[in-house]
Amino acid sequence: MQQTLRQRLEILADAAKYDASCASSGTAKKNSLGGKGIGSTEGMGICHAYAPDGRCISLLKILLTNYCIFDCHYCINRKSSNVARARFTPQEVVDLTLNFYRRNYIEGLFLSSGIVKSANHTMEQMIEVARILREEHDFRGYIHLKTIPEADPEAIHQAGLYADRISINVELPTRAGLTRLAPDKDEAQIEGAMGRTKARIIEAKDERKRFRHAPRFAPAGQSTQMIVGADDANDTAIIGKASRLYGAFGLRRVYYSAFSPIPDASAVLPLKRPPLLREHRLYQSDWLMRFYGFAPGEVADATEADGNLPLDIDPKLAWALKFRESFPVDVNRAAKEQLLRVPGLGTTAVARILAARRHRTLRLDDVARLTASIVKVRPFICALDWRPTLLTDRADLRRLLAPKQEQLELF
Amino acid sequence: MAAQKISGPYAALGAHYAVHLPAPDDFAFWRDRARGLIQCDVPPDRVSWIEPGGTGDLFAAEGPSRSDKRMPSPPADARPVRASQHFLTLARRAALHTDPARFGLLYQVLWRLQQGPRLMEDKADSQVRRIEELAKAVRRDAHKMHAFVRFREVAEEDGTPHFVAWFEPDHHIVRAEAAFFMRRFANMRWSILTPRGSVHWDGETMHEGPPARAEDAPGDDPVEDLWRSYYASIFNPARLKVGAMLSEMPKKYWKNLPEAQIIPQLIAGAQAREAAMVAAGERQERARPVTLAEVAQGAAACRDCAIADCGTRAVVGEGPHAALLMIVGEQPGDQEDVAARPFVGPAGQLLDEYLHAAGIDRASAYVTNAVKHFKFTWKGKHRLHQSPSAKEIDTCRWWLDAERAFVRPRIVLALGASAARGMLGRTVSVNQVRGRPIMLDDGAELWVTVHPSYLLRLDGVARVEQAALFAADLAAVRERLGAD
Numbered sequence: 001m002q003q004t005l006r007q008r009l010e011i012l013a014d015a016a017k018y019d020a021s022c023a024s025s026g027t028a029k030k031n032s033l034g035g036k037g038i039g040s041t042e043g044m045g046i047c048h049a050y051a052p053d054g055r056c057i058s059l060l061k062i063l064l065t066n067y068c069i070f071d072c073h074y075c076i077n078r079k080s081s082n083v084a085r086a087r088f089t090p091q092e093v094v095d096l097t098l099n100f101y102r103r104n105y106i107e108g109l110f111l112s113s114g115i116v117k118s119a120n121h122t123m124e125q126m127i128e129v130a131r132i133l134r135e136e137h138d139f140r141g142y143i144h145l146k147t148i149p150e151a152d153p154e155a156i157h158q159a160g161l162y163a164d165r166i167s168i169n170v171e172l173p174t175r176a177g178l179t180r181l182a183p184d185k186d187e188a189q190i191e192g193a194m195g196r197t198k199a200r201i202i203e204a205k206d207e208r209k210r211f212r213h214a215p216r217f218a219p220a221g222q223s224t225q226m227i228v229g230a231d232d233a234n235d236t237a238i239i240g241k242a243s244r245l246y247g248a249f250g251l252r253r254v255y256y257s258a259f260s261p262i263p264d265a266s267a268v269l270p271l272k273r274p275p276l277l278r279e280h281r282l283y284q285s286d287w288l289m290r291f292y293g294f295a296p297g298e299v300a301d302a303t304e305a306d307g308n309l310p311l312d313i314d315p316k317l318a319w320a321l322k323f324r325e326s327f328p329v330d331v332n333r334a335a336k337e338q339l340l341r342v343p344g345l346g347t348t349a350v351a352r353i354l355a356a357r358r359h360r361t362l363r364l365d366d367v368a369r370l371t372a373s374i375v376k377v378r379p380f381i382c383a384l385d386w387r388p389t390l391l392t393d394r395a396d397l398r399r400l401l402a403p404k405q406e407q408l409e410l411f
Numbered sequence: 412m413a414a415q416k417i418s419g420p421y422a423a424l425g426a427h428y429a430v431h432l433p434a435p436d437d438f439a440f441w442r443d444r445a446r447g448l449i450q451c452d453v454p455p456d457r458v459s460w461i462e463p464g465g466t467g468d469l470f471a472a473e474g475p476s477r478s479d480k481r482m483p484s485p486p487a488d489a490r491p492v493r494a495s496q497h498f499l500t501l502a503r504r505a506a507l508h509t510d511p512a513r514f515g516l517l518y519q520v521l522w523r524l525q526q527g528p529r530l531m532e533d534k535a536d537s538q539v540r541r542i543e544e545l546a547k548a549v550r551r552d553a554h555k556m557h558a559f560v561r562f563r564e565v566a567e568e569d570g571t572p573h574f575v576a577w578f579e580p581d582h583h584i585v586r587a588e589a590a591f592f593m594r595r596f597a598n599m600r601w602s603i604l605t606p607r608g609s610v611h612w613d614g615e616t617m618h619e620g621p622p623a624r625a626e627d628a629p630g631d632d633p634v635e636d637l638w639r640s641y642y643a644s645i646f647n648p649a650r651l652k653v654g655a656m657l658s659e660m661p662k663k664y665w666k667n668l669p670e671a672q673i674i675p676q677l678i679a680g681a682q683a684r685e686a687a688m689v690a691a692g693e694r695q696e697r698a699r700p701v702t703l704a705e706v707a708q709g710a711a712a713c714r715d716c717a718i719a720d721c722g723t724r725a726v727v728g729e730g731p732h733a734a735l736l737m738i739v740g741e742q743p744g745d746q747e748d749v750a751a752r753p754f755v756g757p758a759g760q761l762l763d764e765y766l767h768a769a770g771i772d773r774a775s776a777y778v779t780n781a782v783k784h785f786k787f788t789w790k791g792k793h794r795l796h797q798s799p800s801a802k803e804i805d806t807c808r809w810w811l812d813a814e815r816a817f818v819r820p821r822i823v824l825a826l827g828a829s830a831a832r833g834m835l836g837r838t839v840s841v842n843q844v845r846g847r848p849i850m851l852d853d854g855a856e857l858w859v860t861v862h863p864s865y866l867l868r869l870d871g872v873a874r875v876e877q878a879a880l881f882a883a884d885l886a887a888v889r890e891r892l893g894a895d
Binding site for chain 1: 558559802
């Protein structure tokens, strides 16, 4: 039976929802003035809707097709899965994107695909979508293409010329996990593709410095996604992998996706799903490395004996409780780096403290006005009228600061 | 500090000035008047700012009628009015707020800035904080407008499409934010209608219009159905977080969002959908069988996949319980199902011939199948073999693993791709892996070759060639057996 466009949209959007990324930020500024088409990107991403799962809907996130010749166990679209299959033609994806964009539903397109025929054939089809959008319709919105590491380097290069961001998923944090759960994928191939992408991005930036009209290559950089909880890798391994990816390939973002039960799951997968909180803690640790000056090793120090981050408290607090000799920090004298280590002080609060202490010596009340919650910060700082002498040494400090467990009522 | 100042020569002593703003969002007008008033040293408590339709503040009651026409003019040598860039940015935004006191507040802070140029850095000051709050609220409103305007398409008389949206902003942001939509939809004809005024873009120029009503906007757009389908499909019911959604997309916006109509039903259905997803993936937990008899009983009772429900019986393996060699086929066929023994049909007979020729004694091997039940379709009176799906092979792996754990063969011969998948858990190409051993987890060797029924389907040269390859594979296995 012929599927309607709507049925196919349902199948192919459903298949795409396990990709965590929906960001539309951080790309080159462009708008449609003086062009023939529509679209603009102004630096900040826009979330046009939120789904009841709390995730932002910024892009039309779909697969070109969910037919796939690969058989990765964690993936709903693997060859051996019984899900309904569908495919779009490139022109249909273009029409959908433009129809949604004109009505201001979306910022652009996030296109991914199952692998049909061959990696190269699939890449060509995806590039065709981006080409029609950019060249025939002069579309200046956001395009994110998920590239296939097995495809020709030339194809990935083409993708980067049309897309704002390209991504290659590493899928699993360890080589052993990849071999076991994604038998058709190869770590060396994935990292090779990432390395080449990084080189192209740097090259294109350099060319733009010399020639004003040199083509842009993926101005929003590259990103990747790791699945958490499908194999037995602990948080230390995941953080290590993420920091290596940031370091070696200059990634903009590493997304974590807690393995969630998928229809028609493979027998190899664990039945238990990891708590969503674990994904949240990993994102927090990611932030610590990107914005708070933590080295990967230091984040790993915050993990518990099993190598996982504690679930009841955030990783920054866990680190502070382990390294109490670094505290208290004097808010009136300490360097920015030290202030950033104080649990409860974010980058905004630290900036405010630095600005305010030029005008006055801060008391605890002043700090309270500049932060969200003084209770959490108090044990770790000194102010003009405050020294937490006893607090910092208390053995039950963790219990005092951890969010209260909810007591169950008799039903 | 105002009390210490002496009014300038051109402002009447003790006079009260009321400034009538031409529009509630006219920052440029306010800026111009505020500059003049400060140069004339008119303290904040002597000025009231009145927007169209507003009454200004309490002191203005006596003022409006007699003021404004005689605004003081600043002396030629008046000091220039100064303000930090930060103040200007914030004030531009805060002026768009609906708070009637905003212009007065801005004037007060501008007045104080002349004495304390670094006032804006003092985040603890209540007026500075209030301006920041106003600016933040306006910024959020603008951001939500960028996000939540939803155009609907109507055809104009000349056939060109016209995109019209109805939006209800909290503040006076429509004029300021029209530029965003112009940059984005430069080559599109669009209108945004709001209760605070409307803007129209025809592809070249921007027009402003009077306040509109919801009925003025088109009521529907067929593309919204597609959008709702997308919204419902991209949502993952396994991760319901309604609070996170509400904080970013408060209910007050819902009535103008086409997708919001289906949110209640999505939330209501989410738990059921997740339960269904988990149930579909769940297998019945059962204890691993410890004897081959238990395998036979268990497989007979197993209903984990659809094949088992076809009225056939489970055919488990046969052979010595500590065989060196285990031979794995695909699934029982018509005759195997009747006899309840593996490899007794035509393919089995062919296998026997080749095993004999290779010098392997079938009686010394444990012979079984990757799938324990016969999968078929009826064709007339005949049951026609159907290949098991990968999912079915994976499900049945439970029983194959149990047999292997019990027999512990040193060498496993997998006949065909289905048998190889049953052993490896992934699909391999027989032609690529045949002729060499694959090491299994427990140290046993896996040899993969074609299924004998494949030879039955060939004839002519192809059959001779394939038969030779098959014989060679068996000979290689024989050699490995002999080496032990």
